[in-house]
Amino acid sequence: MLQVSPRRKVYDVCIIGSGAGGGTAAKVLTEGGLSAVMLEAGPRLNPVKDFKEHVWPFQLPHRGVGEGGRLRGFLSEFMAPNGYWEVPGEPYTTAPGSSFAWFRSRIEGGRTNHWGRIALRFGPADFKPHSTDGVGDDWPITYEELAPYYDKVESYIGVFGSKENVPNAPDGVFLPPPKPRCTETLVKKACDRLNITCIPSRLAILTKSLNDRGACHYCGQCGRGCMSASNFSSSQVMIPPAASTGRFTMITGAMAREIVLGSDGKAEAVSYIDKATNSEQRVYARAVIVAASSCESARLLLNSRSSTFSAGLANSSGVVGRYLTDSVGSRLVGQFPQLEKVPPHNHDGVGGMHMYMPWWLFGKKNDFLRGYHIEMGGGRDMPGVGQFTRVCEEHEGYGVRLKQACRRDYGTHIGFSGRGEMIPNEDSFCEIDPSVKDQWGIPVLRFHWKWGENDLKMSDHMQATFRSIIETAGGTVVNFQPRTPPAASSGATAEQGRQQPQSGGRISTGGEIIHELGTVRMGDNPKKSAVNRWCQAHDVKNVFVADAAPFVSNPDKNPTLTIMALSWRTSEYLLDQVKKGGI
Ligand SMILES: Cc1cc2nc3c(=O)[nH]c(=O)nc-3n(C[C@H](O)[C@H](O)[C@H](O)COP(=O)(O)OP(=O)(O)OC[C@H]3O[C@@H](n4cnc5c(N)ncnc54)[C@H](O)[C@@H]3O)c2cc1C
Numbered sequence: 001m002l003q004v005s006p007r008r009k010v011y012d013v014c015i016i017g018s019g020a021g022g023g024t025a026a027k028v029l030t031e032g033g034l035s036a037v038m039l040e041a042g043p044r045l046n047p048v049k050d051f052k053e054h055v056w057p058f059q060l061p062h063r064g065v066g067e068g069g070r071l072r073g074f075l076s077e078f079m080a081p082n083g084y085w086e087v088p089g090e091p092y093t094t095a096p097g098s099s100f101a102w103f104r105s106r107i108e109g110g111r112t113n114h115w116g117r118i119a120l121r122f123g124p125a126d127f128k129p130h131s132t133d134g135v136g137d138d139w140p141i142t143y144e145e146l147a148p149y150y151d152k153v154e155s156y157i158g159v160f161g162s163k164e165n166v167p168n169a170p171d172g173v174f175l176p177p178p179k180p181r182c183t184e185t186l187v188k189k190a191c192d193r194l195n196i197t198c199i200p201s202r203l204a205i206l207t208k209s210l211n212d213r214g215a216c217h218y219c220g221q222c223g224r225g226c227m228s229a230s231n232f233s234s235s236q237v238m239i240p241p242a243a244s245t246g247r248f249t250m251i252t253g254a255m256a257r258e259i260v261l262g263s264d265g266k267a268e269a270v271s272y273i274d275k276a277t278n279s280e281q282r283v284y285a286r287a288v289i290v291a292a293s294s295c296e297s298a299r300l301l302l303n304s305r306s307s308t309f310s311a312g313l314a315n316s317s318g319v320v321g322r323y324l325t326d327s328v329g330s331r332l333v334g335q336f337p338q339l340e341k342v343p344p345h346n347h348d349g350v351g352g353m354h355m356y357m358p359w360w361l362f363g364k365k366n367d368f369l370r371g372y373h374i375e376m377g378g379g380r381d382m383p384g385v386g387q388f389t390r391v392c393e394e395h396e397g398y399g400v401r402l403k404q405a406c407r408r409d410y411g412t413h414i415g416f417s418g419r420g421e422m423i424p425n426e427d428s429f430c431e432i433d434p435s436v437k438d439q440w441g442i443p444v445l446r447f448h449w450k451w452g453e454n455d456l457k458m459s460d461h462m463q464a465t466f467r468s469i470i471e472t473a474g475g476t477v478v479n480f481q482p483r484t485p486p487a488a489s490s491g492a493t494a495e496q497g498r499q500q501p502q503s504g505g506r507i508s509t510g511g512e513i514i515h516e517l518g519t520v521r522m523g524d525n526p527k528k529s530a531v532n533r534w535c536q537a538h539d540v541k542n543v544f545v546a547d548a549a550p551f552v553s554n555p556d557k558n559p560t561l562t563i564m565a566l567s568w569r570t571s572e573y574l575l576d577q578v579k580k581g582g583i
Pocket residue numbers: 016017018019020021022039040041042083103104105106107108109110111112114115116117118119120254255256257291292293294296300489490491492496514515546547548558559560561563
């Protein structure tokens with residue numbers, strides 16, 4: 001008997017990944033009238049159940065770190081869930097002689113549930129590195145072209161900061177910044193003496209209510225999530241407006257494995273693993289937005305091979321996976337005896353720094369190219385699990401004397417972290433590992449990594465600067481590598497900083513700063529780039545990339561605000577193309 005198959009549903013767009021890039025695209029495209037299906041490898045997020053920012057260690061068995069303390073840091077029951085340095089069943093490999101750390105999240109909202117919320121605009125010179133100093137490549141777009149989208153993102157998500165006119169660190173649409181705390185005032189005074197610019201930080205946290213989200217109540221626990229959605233996560237800020245249009249469908253537990261081409265040479269579907277049943281499924285769409293995070297997006301394109309594109313989709317230039325960079329990272333911790341005597345006081349604030357140091361030597365002659373900014377952390381925020389492990393190691397005994405030592409030590413350290421621009425090099429890239437596959441049989445990435453001479457010189461400069469700030473502020477450099485460094489890395493809270501791979505030396509491990517990007521670079525020349533100035537694949541016009549993979553360089557500003565601004569711009573372009581019948 002003739003079988004009549006039901007007509008398959010074709011969405012206007014399929015978005016892969018629900019993080020910063022995917023969430024922004026979902027909001028803009030659905031509000032613009034398109035129907036969208038989102039494939040997200042992780043589960044839905046339930047803030048009330050999953051976020052534990054107000055739970056105390058003593059309220060959980062083993063104080064939340066599992067038997068024997070196995071679950072410290074990101075894995076502890078206190079942190080925002082499903083963020084890992086090692087994802088179970090989803091390995092990656094590194095080439096001989098290379099080290100690379102890859103932090104991934106598998107949950108609605110991706111790493112925007114975990115990030116430090118540092119939200120800095122790139123500056124005009126950041127888009128034109130080659131024109132500025134003759135090294136690397138210029139972006140095909142200018143700061144002026146992206147500025148209106150920075151305005152839209154900041155106005156919608158809420159970023160606090162202050163107007164400062166710092167060269168190449170543009171001001172934005174800011175909410176008022178919180179006041180500096182005791183430790184930040186101490187550092188600011190030292191910076192003033194050293195002529196290092198130290199200004200209110202710029203974080204995506206609400207100091208005033210905005211768009212039905214309540215203002216921050218200064219519990220200082222952002223890395224553990226925020227039930228009141230006072231800080232930015234895609235899951236709480238971008239996905240809800242998309243869902244409320246009625247044109248949005250999210251399929252969770254859906255690991256995209258390949259973009260499938262139709263007979264017209266355009267993408268027509270995405271095949272994915274339904275993790276609940278381990279079966280392969282397909283969704284059909286007129287356009288595909290890849291936003292699985294830079295390296296996952298490169299992996300997906302490289303794994304989407306066909307007779308037309310044997311080296312992977314959108315890869316006729318051969319650049320997919322190339323130009324991988326992370327921020328140059330280095331850190332140093334100081335101990336400040338004067339803080340031992342500070343009477344108990346209210347140290348409340350947001351879960352991140354209230355002050356930071358933008359690159360203060362822009363335009364000056366230095367012995368390395370480009371620059372870095374400095375993040376800081378420390379003081380008397382809520383003690384986390386394991387905070388006093390080192391004190392306990394240093395002071396024999398127990399009881400009153402040990403408690404006194406802990407009290408004396410508590411809040412007296414300040415950590416400094418540099419985040420600098422790495423210049424892309426030929427030895428740093430990712431590719432498909434020829435033999436290793438993940439639990440569903442999808443080939444995994446193999447990373448190659450090498451810091452360049454410029455990166456190493458920059459990290460030496462960071463170390464010298466941190467030391468001079470610490471000593472000018474009356475502290476001493478802490479020479480041990482504390483197991484519980486108070487310095488936050490990449491804006492992560494001190495608690496998060498603990499669980500990062502510890503390079504402990506001159507420069508971070510590649511990937512450690514969690515600003516890995518550049519693997520599907522944009523450009524006007526299809527022979528040298530994978531996507532055009534709209535982040536649209538040169539080879540397949542209905543495929544777009546909306547995360548940090550298209551970035552041409554990795555300036556000293558953390559990337560996520562720029563991911564959202566670019567994704568917003570790409571989405572508006574797609575809406576316009578659909579209207580004109582171009583897609
Ligand atoms: C602790 C920490 C601190 C950070 N601090 C800062 C900071 O202060 N400022 C800053 O700018 N940046 C910071 N970052 C980086 C920031 O989180 C990322 O730049 C940003 O989240 C990247 O957004 P994305 O959309 O590219 O990817 P992600 O946010 O990683 O989201 C990708 C999503 O895609 C899903 N996915 C992956 N592969 C597939 C697949 N094949 N199929 C379906 N779904 C898939 C994942 O499950 C995930 O949900 C920090 C990150 C961490 C972890």
